[in-house]
Amino acid sequence: MNRFFAWGLVLALAGCGDDDAPMTVDGGRDGGIAIDDGGTMTDATTEDAGGPMGLCPAGDALLDPVSGTPRFVVVGSDYTSSVVSLLAADGTVLSDAWIDSGTTAPGLVSTLSGDVAVGSGAAAGTVILIDRQSTDVVSAWCLDGSLVGQLRVRSADSSFSPNPHDAVVVGDTGWVTRNDTNPSGAAEPGDRGGDIFGFDATTMVANGRRVDFSSFEGMTDAGVAYSARPGRLLTNGARLFTVLGRTPTDYSDTDAAASVFVSVDATSSAVESLELTGLRNCDLVDAIPGKEHGSS
């Protein structure tokens, strides 16, 4: 077990239930995440070229720029629509509705649906918003209100919704966990889901890379087919960490197999795993402050 894997083991204990607990995959609709300011950001609109300004199209703000230094993103939702707020480090509300479901006129979808999450690891000075089930869109926003881009992490010709759950950016590469698995056995790999899906974080275009977790799928003793559902995604250097909640493919039952913690080499896509015996329906993995370097 290498150093990174030990780090991940500590993380994996969050978000799981015991064997008999009802399936509760996500803790709730109101959520939030801290913005990575790169350790130096004092003003979200004045990053150097190596920061968000390298991604952000200058002078092309679609949202109102934020005054002050936002450190937290908070998502509020009633499952029909959502609002994203920005907070300062001391909790001061800098923008109570930086972007919401009605920011722009609806097309076939609203600006944000009622099922929105914030990516765990955006590039410095940016925010990644993930519009989940059925929408399947990952949007990267700069804090100056400009849009890096939008990426739909599903095939435009497919009816399958892979239900993206989390996203991180490592260098110029972004990764999205796709929680659902295509029940069609004939699906192309890119339309299969149940994976970590790669994209170019500077252009928000799929880069063709994916880490497949189909080897973790199977059948329970009761004959219920289950999928491998990656949830929260974390990074440490060039490694990706997630936990696979192995729950029924068609949500028909609360029964499931033991969850699996996986560590992925983002360069080679090699996967190491550890089955979390006795823990089922896990989805969340998080860092324990002070334990980030394998000191567990």
Place this chain on the structure above:
Amino acid sequence: MHRLSLALLLPALGVTAGVRAQDASADEDYGFGAMAEVAAPIAETDEDDTAASTVVSARDTSRADLTLQELLFEVPGAHVVQSGGQGSYSTVSLRGGELGHTSFLLGEMPVSGPDSGPLDLSLLPIEAFDRLEVYRGGAPALFDSGAIGGVVRLVPREDRQDRLFATATGGSFGSWRADVTSVLRRGRFFVATNAGADGSRGDFPYRYDNATVFDPTDDEIRRRANAETLGAHGMLHVRGTVGSHGRVSALLLGVSRQGGMPGLGASPAYDARREDLRALGALEYQHCGEHGRLQLVVGGSFRRQRFTDLLGEIGIGRDATNDTFRHFFSRVAGVAQPTAWLELTSVMSVRRDGYDPENRLSRDESRSARTTISGTQEVRLHGDLRGVGLELRPSVRVEHARTDAYGMRLGQEQLFDSTITRPTFRVGASVRPLPWLGLVGSLANGTRMPSVLELFGDRGALLPNAELTPERGRSADGGVLVRLVRERGEVALEARYFHLSVEDLIRYQATSQYTAIAQNVARGEVNGVENGARFSIGAHVRGQVAWTYLKTRAPRGAELPWRPNLEARAGLELHSGPLGWLEDVALIGTWNHRGSFFHDPANLVRMPSRHWIGGGVRVDLPRGLDVLFTARDLADEGGQDFLGQPLPGRRYALTLRYEMEL
């Protein structure tokens, strides 16, 4: 009054007194008129002059290609919603109520309920019906309905002449309809039959934005896929007299529809399928005496609804459901008139609903059943006071429902039962100070029982909550009705103010990402004005206008979602009359406006307003042949009633209609 000839027919726009006149003449044709002893002084029909009602004829041959839902656009206070093109789900809400707050009657039979949900109007052929009666707010006591929003009654065809007519329509996106209807009168009986089929590819174009609203580079025009529908229907309606005081009618109706489920525009479904089969039968006997009448209705219905989604394209998870609904209904009503100014109405109904869900991909689900007993008592006080017609109708109704079903709790199947009793009331009044003027008003409350699904869940994503209480609503309205008739034309107007407040609205609250539970959490208030007008000038001009303004209020100052603040419709027909060898040429124009509305309770997503402009021409040829060409949505606006479900834009239809006397 000068050269004006003012009509006594007070209720304008085919408002209920018009129904009485129509029915009375219909009865005459069927034999009642020949029996003077039957012509009791009491009301022989179900109408209520104090009700806020509008009647729309379905026999108007000017638009033989209309659908039932399009006909409802002419009704003020009615909000028709559609989910796609021909054959796709469509229903109506009244006065800003929820879709489930409208009750539907087919003749005398209720065809909607808390478990079956709002009636899908697209299932029913317009040719099978004589008219639509729409009662907003409280409905006449004889219907024994406590609906919050109101009642839509579909009255089966009741033509008075022996005839046979056939229509065939072909149109854009592979849409077609064919119908044959016959009406025969033999002795004391009249028989109407109708049979037909319809279909559509439904592959209309729409703007596909790939769900990336900020990125227009990936937008494209696509065609709706997997939207084809195929339907068939048949109806038999028999009515006649029995003895010198009895009237009997029987109704049999079967409809079926199958087709694809296209899913959301941004997340299309290519394999999901649906199938809906309904059969309904009702038998009515009515005995009219000198001082009263008695009505007995028995009926039943069967519905099988299949939904197959093996790839989980729609909703969450895969489905292969085969749900069946069985429904038995019986109603006894008596009307007595002890004095000339007093009428007493008593109604007792028993209803048994059975719901048998089945999902091949899920664990077995047990049947559920609901027995509902309700009773209504109404007093009608009416008469003239110095030439002013007065009517007062107070009524009370009590509904008692017992529901039994199995649900899951803590992973174990349990039998749940729920017993709910709810009283409702209504008071309606009308004053006729002038022969052409009427003032009407009413106060009422209504209720909607929670559905089995809301009470006991689905053993999966929906959790049980047997503690739910019925949704409650209170309504009030007041209005003016005018009908002026002169030699060369007539105009009928209705204008009403209404108020509707609803409490304990049932909404699903998420308990996790994939589970939800129904709870009594929402409430709202609607104030509005509804207006309608119908006019004709000689034989050459006919027109109709309807508009509704709503002001809704939800908690925390928000507006209720899905309620356009303004809806309007205008229609105009210009008829040439005989023109050479042509019997008539009619130019038809329609304009519909739907104001913007919020998609979400938080009022963040505002759906834009839109207009539809339509037009057409109908040529009446000799020998009973008509040709009708119509264009809908000429401006190609399309739009959406439900977010993500695009509606067809500009489209055309050509209809041939042949009618012959028998």
